[in-house]
Amino acid sequence: MAVAKLKKPAIAQWVEEAMSHAGMSQSDLARRLSDRLRVDFDRSKVNKIVLGKRKVSADELFAIEEITSFPAPAALRNTPQAERMPKVLQIPLLDTVTAGKLKAPSSQIPMEDVPLLAFADLGRGDWFALKVEQDADSMDRVSPPGSTLLINKADRELRSGRCYIFSVDGETTYKMWQDGDPAYLAPFSTNPSHKPIFIRRKRAFDVIGRVKRTVLDL
Structure with a gap:
Protein backbone atom coordinates (compact mmCIF):
# COMPACT_ATOMS: atom_id res chain seq x y z
CA MET A 1 0.00 0.00 0.00
CA ALA A 2 1.46 3.36 -1.04
CA VAL A 3 2.01 5.93 1.67
CA ALA A 4 0.75 9.42 0.83
CA LYS A 5 3.51 12.02 0.80
CA LEU A 6 2.77 14.89 3.15
CA LYS A 7 2.79 18.32 1.55
CA LYS A 8 5.31 20.77 2.97
CA PRO A 9 4.05 23.96 4.61
CA ALA A 10 4.21 26.96 2.27
CA ILE A 11 6.91 28.65 4.36
CA ALA A 12 9.14 25.56 4.23
CA GLN A 13 8.73 25.28 0.47
CA TRP A 14 9.53 28.98 0.00
CA VAL A 15 12.72 28.80 2.12
CA GLU A 16 13.88 25.79 0.11
CA GLU A 17 13.20 27.64 -3.15
CA ALA A 18 14.94 30.77 -1.83
CA MET A 19 18.11 28.80 -1.03
CA SER A 20 18.04 27.18 -4.46
CA HIS A 21 17.58 30.58 -6.11
CA ALA A 22 20.61 31.98 -4.25
CA GLY A 23 22.71 28.82 -4.68
CA MET A 24 23.03 28.49 -0.91
CA SER A 25 23.23 25.47 1.36
CA GLN A 26 21.47 25.23 4.71
CA SER A 27 24.80 25.98 6.41
CA ASP A 28 25.30 29.05 4.20
CA LEU A 29 21.87 30.42 5.07
CA ALA A 30 22.35 29.70 8.78
CA ARG A 31 25.65 31.58 8.81
CA ARG A 32 24.20 34.59 6.98
CA LEU A 33 21.17 34.69 9.29
CA SER A 34 23.45 34.61 12.33
CA ASP A 35 25.37 37.60 10.98
CA ARG A 36 22.27 39.52 9.91
CA LEU A 37 20.14 38.94 13.02
CA ARG A 38 23.06 38.80 15.48
CA VAL A 39 21.78 35.58 17.02
CA ASP A 40 23.01 31.99 17.11
CA PHE A 41 21.25 30.50 14.08
CA ASP A 42 22.74 27.09 13.26
CA ARG A 43 22.09 24.67 10.39
CA SER A 44 19.71 22.53 12.46
CA LYS A 45 17.26 25.44 12.69
CA VAL A 46 17.28 25.90 8.92
CA ASN A 47 16.82 22.16 8.47
CA LYS A 48 13.78 22.18 10.77
CA ILE A 49 12.29 25.07 8.77
CA VAL A 50 12.77 23.20 5.50
CA LEU A 51 11.20 20.07 7.01
CA GLY A 52 8.23 22.08 8.25
CA LYS A 53 9.11 21.49 11.90
CA ARG A 54 9.92 25.09 12.85
CA LYS A 55 8.02 28.34 12.39
CA VAL A 56 9.65 31.41 10.82
CA SER A 57 9.26 34.76 12.56
CA ALA A 58 8.69 37.92 10.56
CA ASP A 59 12.20 39.26 11.15
CA GLU A 60 13.66 35.94 9.97
CA LEU A 61 11.44 36.00 6.89
CA PHE A 62 12.52 39.54 5.97
CA ALA A 63 16.18 38.60 6.51
CA ILE A 64 15.88 35.52 4.26
CA GLU A 65 14.30 37.69 1.56
CA GLU A 66 17.21 40.14 1.69
CA ILE A 67 19.91 37.46 1.88
CA THR A 68 18.58 35.36 -1.01
CA SER A 69 16.99 38.15 -3.10
CA PHE A 70 13.95 35.88 -3.35
CA PRO A 71 10.70 37.64 -2.30
CA ALA A 72 8.22 35.73 -0.18
CA PRO A 73 4.68 35.27 -1.52
CA ALA A 74 2.19 37.86 -0.28
CA ALA A 75 0.31 35.16 1.62
CA LEU A 76 3.40 34.58 3.80
CA ARG A 77 4.28 38.25 4.27
CA ASN A 78 0.78 39.24 5.36
CA THR A 79 0.29 36.73 8.15
CA PRO A 80 -0.93 38.06 11.54
CA GLN A 81 2.43 37.04 13.03
CA ALA A 82 4.36 39.15 10.52
CA GLU A 83 2.15 42.15 11.20
CA ARG A 84 2.87 41.97 14.92
CA MET A 85 6.63 41.68 14.52
CA PRO A 86 8.68 44.91 14.41
CA LYS A 87 10.63 45.61 11.25
Missing part, protein backbone atom coordinates in the same frame (compact mmCIF):
# COMPACT_ATOMS: atom_id res chain seq x y z
CA VAL A 88 14.34 44.83 11.47
CA LEU A 89 16.62 47.64 10.27
CA GLN A 90 20.21 47.27 9.10
CA ILE A 91 22.21 50.04 10.80
CA PRO A 92 25.74 50.92 9.58
CA LEU A 93 28.41 50.99 12.31
CA LEU A 94 30.48 53.92 11.11
CA ASP A 95 33.10 54.70 13.74
CA THR A 96 33.90 55.22 17.40
CA VAL A 97 33.01 58.32 19.40
CA THR A 98 34.44 59.73 22.59
CA ALA A 99 32.24 60.64 25.50
CA GLY A 100 34.86 62.92 26.96
CA LYS A 101 37.39 64.89 24.96
CA LEU A 102 36.26 65.98 21.53
CA LYS A 103 37.22 63.80 18.58
CA ALA A 104 37.53 64.63 14.90
CA PRO A 105 34.52 63.28 12.94
CA SER A 106 36.49 60.91 10.72
CA SER A 107 33.50 59.02 9.33
CA GLN A 108 30.18 60.59 10.17
CA ILE A 109 29.26 60.28 6.48
CA PRO A 110 28.05 56.77 5.53
CA MET A 111 30.60 54.69 3.62
CA GLU A 112 30.37 51.52 1.58
CA ASP A 113 31.37 48.18 3.09
CA VAL A 114 30.83 49.20 6.70
CA PRO A 115 29.54 46.60 9.21
CA LEU A 116 25.75 46.36 9.45
CA LEU A 117 23.97 45.77 12.75
CA ALA A 118 20.38 44.49 12.90
CA PHE A 119 17.94 46.18 15.29
CA ALA A 120 14.17 46.14 15.62
CA ASP A 121 11.54 48.56 16.88
CA LEU A 122 13.50 51.76 16.20
CA GLY A 123 10.81 53.57 14.26
CA ARG A 124 11.32 55.87 11.31
CA GLY A 125 14.55 57.75 10.87
CA ASP A 126 17.94 58.01 9.24
CA TRP A 127 20.00 55.71 11.44
CA PHE A 128 23.66 54.99 12.02
CA ALA A 129 25.65 53.50 14.88
CA LEU A 130 28.79 54.53 16.74
CA LYS A 131 30.89 52.69 19.32
CA VAL A 132 31.84 54.45 22.56
CA GLU A 133 35.60 54.25 22.98
CA GLN A 134 36.92 52.02 25.77
CA ASP A 135 38.52 54.90 27.67
CA ALA A 136 35.52 57.26 27.35
CA ASP A 137 33.58 57.58 30.60
CA SER A 138 31.92 61.00 30.61
CA MET A 139 28.54 59.40 29.72
CA ASP A 140 29.03 56.11 31.54
CA ARG A 141 25.84 56.43 33.60
CA VAL A 142 23.85 55.77 30.42
CA SER A 143 26.47 54.48 27.96
CA PRO A 144 29.45 52.64 29.48
CA PRO A 145 32.67 52.33 27.46
CA GLY A 146 32.26 49.82 24.65
CA SER A 147 28.55 50.57 24.21
CA THR A 148 26.98 50.82 20.77
CA LEU A 149 24.96 54.00 20.20
CA LEU A 150 22.06 54.11 17.75
CA ILE A 151 21.69 57.63 16.38
CA ASN A 152 18.83 59.12 14.39
CA LYS A 153 20.14 61.85 12.07
CA ALA A 154 16.56 62.84 11.28
CA ASP A 155 15.95 63.85 14.92
CA ARG A 156 17.96 67.01 15.62
CA GLU A 157 15.46 69.04 17.61
CA LEU A 158 17.16 69.83 20.91
CA ARG A 159 15.28 68.99 24.09
CA SER A 160 16.79 69.47 27.50
CA GLY A 161 17.86 66.23 29.17
CA ARG A 162 18.19 64.21 25.96
CA CYS A 163 21.44 62.86 24.55
CA TYR A 164 22.91 63.72 21.15
CA ILE A 165 26.01 63.47 19.02
CA PHE A 166 27.30 67.02 18.58
CA SER A 167 29.84 68.71 16.37
CA VAL A 168 31.53 71.61 18.13
CA ASP A 169 34.17 73.58 16.24
CA GLY A 170 34.37 70.73 13.72
CA GLU A 171 34.89 67.97 16.31
CA THR A 172 32.40 65.41 17.60
CA THR A 173 31.31 64.46 21.09
CA TYR A 174 28.49 62.57 22.82
CA LYS A 175 26.71 64.57 25.52
CA MET A 176 23.38 65.49 27.11
CA TRP A 177 21.83 68.79 26.04
CA GLN A 178 20.85 71.22 28.80
CA ASP A 179 18.95 74.44 28.15
CA GLY A 180 20.28 77.57 29.83
CA ASP A 181 21.93 80.93 29.32
CA PRO A 182 24.29 79.84 28.04
CA ALA A 183 23.16 76.34 27.08
CA TYR A 184 25.68 73.56 27.59
CA LEU A 185 26.58 69.97 26.74
CA ALA A 186 26.53 68.05 30.00
CA PRO A 187 28.44 64.91 30.94
CA PHE A 188 26.50 62.19 32.77
CA SER A 189 29.29 60.36 34.50
CA THR A 190 30.50 58.64 37.64
CA ASN A 191 33.78 60.53 37.10
CA PRO A 192 33.54 64.03 38.65
CA SER A 193 36.47 65.35 36.60
CA HIS A 194 34.32 65.81 33.50
CA LYS A 195 33.08 69.35 32.94
CA PRO A 196 30.24 70.74 30.79
CA ILE A 197 30.92 72.31 27.40
CA PHE A 198 29.27 75.71 27.27
CA ILE A 199 27.83 76.80 23.93
CA ARG A 200 28.69 80.36 22.93
CA ARG A 201 27.19 82.12 19.94
CA LYS A 202 30.53 82.44 18.18
CA ARG A 203 31.31 78.73 18.41
CA ALA A 204 30.59 76.53 15.40
CA PHE A 205 27.91 74.18 16.69
CA ASP A 206 25.81 71.48 15.04
CA VAL A 207 23.63 68.54 16.04
CA ILE A 208 24.51 65.35 14.16
CA GLY A 209 21.62 63.34 15.61
CA ARG A 210 19.84 62.15 18.71
CA VAL A 211 21.05 59.03 20.52
CA LYS A 212 17.94 56.84 20.73
CA ARG A 213 19.37 53.64 22.20
CA THR A 214 22.46 52.29 23.94
CA VAL A 215 23.42 48.63 23.56
CA LEU A 216 26.11 46.90 25.61
CA ASP A 217 27.26 43.31 25.15
CA LEU A 218 28.14 41.67 28.47
Whole structure:
Protein backbone atom coordinates (compact mmCIF):
# COMPACT_ATOMS: atom_id res chain seq x y z
CA MET A 1 0.00 0.00 0.00
CA ALA A 2 1.46 3.36 -1.04
CA VAL A 3 2.01 5.93 1.67
CA ALA A 4 0.75 9.42 0.83
CA LYS A 5 3.51 12.02 0.80
CA LEU A 6 2.77 14.89 3.15
CA LYS A 7 2.79 18.32 1.55
CA LYS A 8 5.31 20.77 2.97
CA PRO A 9 4.05 23.96 4.61
CA ALA A 10 4.21 26.96 2.27
CA ILE A 11 6.91 28.65 4.36
CA ALA A 12 9.14 25.56 4.23
CA GLN A 13 8.73 25.28 0.47
CA TRP A 14 9.53 28.98 0.00
CA VAL A 15 12.72 28.80 2.12
CA GLU A 16 13.88 25.79 0.11
CA GLU A 17 13.20 27.64 -3.15
CA ALA A 18 14.94 30.77 -1.83
CA MET A 19 18.11 28.80 -1.03
CA SER A 20 18.04 27.18 -4.46
CA HIS A 21 17.58 30.58 -6.11
CA ALA A 22 20.61 31.98 -4.25
CA GLY A 23 22.71 28.82 -4.68
CA MET A 24 23.03 28.49 -0.91
CA SER A 25 23.23 25.47 1.36
CA GLN A 26 21.47 25.23 4.71
CA SER A 27 24.80 25.98 6.41
CA ASP A 28 25.30 29.05 4.20
CA LEU A 29 21.87 30.42 5.07
CA ALA A 30 22.35 29.70 8.78
CA ARG A 31 25.65 31.58 8.81
CA ARG A 32 24.20 34.59 6.98
CA LEU A 33 21.17 34.69 9.29
CA SER A 34 23.45 34.61 12.33
CA ASP A 35 25.37 37.60 10.98
CA ARG A 36 22.27 39.52 9.91
CA LEU A 37 20.14 38.94 13.02
CA ARG A 38 23.06 38.80 15.48
CA VAL A 39 21.78 35.58 17.02
CA ASP A 40 23.01 31.99 17.11
CA PHE A 41 21.25 30.50 14.08
CA ASP A 42 22.74 27.09 13.26
CA ARG A 43 22.09 24.67 10.39
CA SER A 44 19.71 22.53 12.46
CA LYS A 45 17.26 25.44 12.69
CA VAL A 46 17.28 25.90 8.92
CA ASN A 47 16.82 22.16 8.47
CA LYS A 48 13.78 22.18 10.77
CA ILE A 49 12.29 25.07 8.77
CA VAL A 50 12.77 23.20 5.50
CA LEU A 51 11.20 20.07 7.01
CA GLY A 52 8.23 22.08 8.25
CA LYS A 53 9.11 21.49 11.90
CA ARG A 54 9.92 25.09 12.85
CA LYS A 55 8.02 28.34 12.39
CA VAL A 56 9.65 31.41 10.82
CA SER A 57 9.26 34.76 12.56
CA ALA A 58 8.69 37.92 10.56
CA ASP A 59 12.20 39.26 11.15
CA GLU A 60 13.66 35.94 9.97
CA LEU A 61 11.44 36.00 6.89
CA PHE A 62 12.52 39.54 5.97
CA ALA A 63 16.18 38.60 6.51
CA ILE A 64 15.88 35.52 4.26
CA GLU A 65 14.30 37.69 1.56
CA GLU A 66 17.21 40.14 1.69
CA ILE A 67 19.91 37.46 1.88
CA THR A 68 18.58 35.36 -1.01
CA SER A 69 16.99 38.15 -3.10
CA PHE A 70 13.95 35.88 -3.35
CA PRO A 71 10.70 37.64 -2.30
CA ALA A 72 8.22 35.73 -0.18
CA PRO A 73 4.68 35.27 -1.52
CA ALA A 74 2.19 37.86 -0.28
CA ALA A 75 0.31 35.16 1.62
CA LEU A 76 3.40 34.58 3.80
CA ARG A 77 4.28 38.25 4.27
CA ASN A 78 0.78 39.24 5.36
CA THR A 79 0.29 36.73 8.15
CA PRO A 80 -0.93 38.06 11.54
CA GLN A 81 2.43 37.04 13.03
CA ALA A 82 4.36 39.15 10.52
CA GLU A 83 2.15 42.15 11.20
CA ARG A 84 2.87 41.97 14.92
CA MET A 85 6.63 41.68 14.52
CA PRO A 86 8.68 44.91 14.41
CA LYS A 87 10.63 45.61 11.25
CA VAL A 88 14.34 44.83 11.47
CA LEU A 89 16.62 47.64 10.27
CA GLN A 90 20.21 47.27 9.10
CA ILE A 91 22.21 50.04 10.80
CA PRO A 92 25.74 50.92 9.58
CA LEU A 93 28.41 50.99 12.31
CA LEU A 94 30.48 53.92 11.11
CA ASP A 95 33.10 54.70 13.74
CA THR A 96 33.90 55.22 17.40
CA VAL A 97 33.01 58.32 19.40
CA THR A 98 34.44 59.73 22.59
CA ALA A 99 32.24 60.64 25.50
CA GLY A 100 34.86 62.92 26.96
CA LYS A 101 37.39 64.89 24.96
CA LEU A 102 36.26 65.98 21.53
CA LYS A 103 37.22 63.80 18.58
CA ALA A 104 37.53 64.63 14.90
CA PRO A 105 34.52 63.28 12.94
CA SER A 106 36.49 60.91 10.72
CA SER A 107 33.50 59.02 9.33
CA GLN A 108 30.18 60.59 10.17
CA ILE A 109 29.26 60.28 6.48
CA PRO A 110 28.05 56.77 5.53
CA MET A 111 30.60 54.69 3.62
CA GLU A 112 30.37 51.52 1.58
CA ASP A 113 31.37 48.18 3.09
CA VAL A 114 30.83 49.20 6.70
CA PRO A 115 29.54 46.60 9.21
CA LEU A 116 25.75 46.36 9.45
CA LEU A 117 23.97 45.77 12.75
CA ALA A 118 20.38 44.49 12.90
CA PHE A 119 17.94 46.18 15.29
CA ALA A 120 14.17 46.14 15.62
CA ASP A 121 11.54 48.56 16.88
CA LEU A 122 13.50 51.76 16.20
CA GLY A 123 10.81 53.57 14.26
CA ARG A 124 11.32 55.87 11.31
CA GLY A 125 14.55 57.75 10.87
CA ASP A 126 17.94 58.01 9.24
CA TRP A 127 20.00 55.71 11.44
CA PHE A 128 23.66 54.99 12.02
CA ALA A 129 25.65 53.50 14.88
CA LEU A 130 28.79 54.53 16.74
CA LYS A 131 30.89 52.69 19.32
CA VAL A 132 31.84 54.45 22.56
CA GLU A 133 35.60 54.25 22.98
CA GLN A 134 36.92 52.02 25.77
CA ASP A 135 38.52 54.90 27.67
CA ALA A 136 35.52 57.26 27.35
CA ASP A 137 33.58 57.58 30.60
CA SER A 138 31.92 61.00 30.61
CA MET A 139 28.54 59.40 29.72
CA ASP A 140 29.03 56.11 31.54
CA ARG A 141 25.84 56.43 33.60
CA VAL A 142 23.85 55.77 30.42
CA SER A 143 26.47 54.48 27.96
CA PRO A 144 29.45 52.64 29.48
CA PRO A 145 32.67 52.33 27.46
CA GLY A 146 32.26 49.82 24.65
CA SER A 147 28.55 50.57 24.21
CA THR A 148 26.98 50.82 20.77
CA LEU A 149 24.96 54.00 20.20
CA LEU A 150 22.06 54.11 17.75
CA ILE A 151 21.69 57.63 16.38
CA ASN A 152 18.83 59.12 14.39
CA LYS A 153 20.14 61.85 12.07
CA ALA A 154 16.56 62.84 11.28
CA ASP A 155 15.95 63.85 14.92
CA ARG A 156 17.96 67.01 15.62
CA GLU A 157 15.46 69.04 17.61
CA LEU A 158 17.16 69.83 20.91
CA ARG A 159 15.28 68.99 24.09
CA SER A 160 16.79 69.47 27.50
CA GLY A 161 17.86 66.23 29.17
CA ARG A 162 18.19 64.21 25.96
CA CYS A 163 21.44 62.86 24.55
CA TYR A 164 22.91 63.72 21.15
CA ILE A 165 26.01 63.47 19.02
CA PHE A 166 27.30 67.02 18.58
CA SER A 167 29.84 68.71 16.37
CA VAL A 168 31.53 71.61 18.13
CA ASP A 169 34.17 73.58 16.24
CA GLY A 170 34.37 70.73 13.72
CA GLU A 171 34.89 67.97 16.31
CA THR A 172 32.40 65.41 17.60
CA THR A 173 31.31 64.46 21.09
CA TYR A 174 28.49 62.57 22.82
CA LYS A 175 26.71 64.57 25.52
CA MET A 176 23.38 65.49 27.11
CA TRP A 177 21.83 68.79 26.04
CA GLN A 178 20.85 71.22 28.80
CA ASP A 179 18.95 74.44 28.15
CA GLY A 180 20.28 77.57 29.83
CA ASP A 181 21.93 80.93 29.32
CA PRO A 182 24.29 79.84 28.04
CA ALA A 183 23.16 76.34 27.08
CA TYR A 184 25.68 73.56 27.59
CA LEU A 185 26.58 69.97 26.74
CA ALA A 186 26.53 68.05 30.00
CA PRO A 187 28.44 64.91 30.94
CA PHE A 188 26.50 62.19 32.77
CA SER A 189 29.29 60.36 34.50
CA THR A 190 30.50 58.64 37.64
CA ASN A 191 33.78 60.53 37.10
CA PRO A 192 33.54 64.03 38.65
CA SER A 193 36.47 65.35 36.60
CA HIS A 194 34.32 65.81 33.50
CA LYS A 195 33.08 69.35 32.94
CA PRO A 196 30.24 70.74 30.79
CA ILE A 197 30.92 72.31 27.40
CA PHE A 198 29.27 75.71 27.27
CA ILE A 199 27.83 76.80 23.93
CA ARG A 200 28.69 80.36 22.93
CA ARG A 201 27.19 82.12 19.94
CA LYS A 202 30.53 82.44 18.18
CA ARG A 203 31.31 78.73 18.41
CA ALA A 204 30.59 76.53 15.40
CA PHE A 205 27.91 74.18 16.69
CA ASP A 206 25.81 71.48 15.04
CA VAL A 207 23.63 68.54 16.04
CA ILE A 208 24.51 65.35 14.16
CA GLY A 209 21.62 63.34 15.61
CA ARG A 210 19.84 62.15 18.71
CA VAL A 211 21.05 59.03 20.52
CA LYS A 212 17.94 56.84 20.73
CA ARG A 213 19.37 53.64 22.20
CA THR A 214 22.46 52.29 23.94
CA VAL A 215 23.42 48.63 23.56
CA LEU A 216 26.11 46.90 25.61
CA ASP A 217 27.26 43.31 25.15
CA LEU A 218 28.14 41.67 28.47
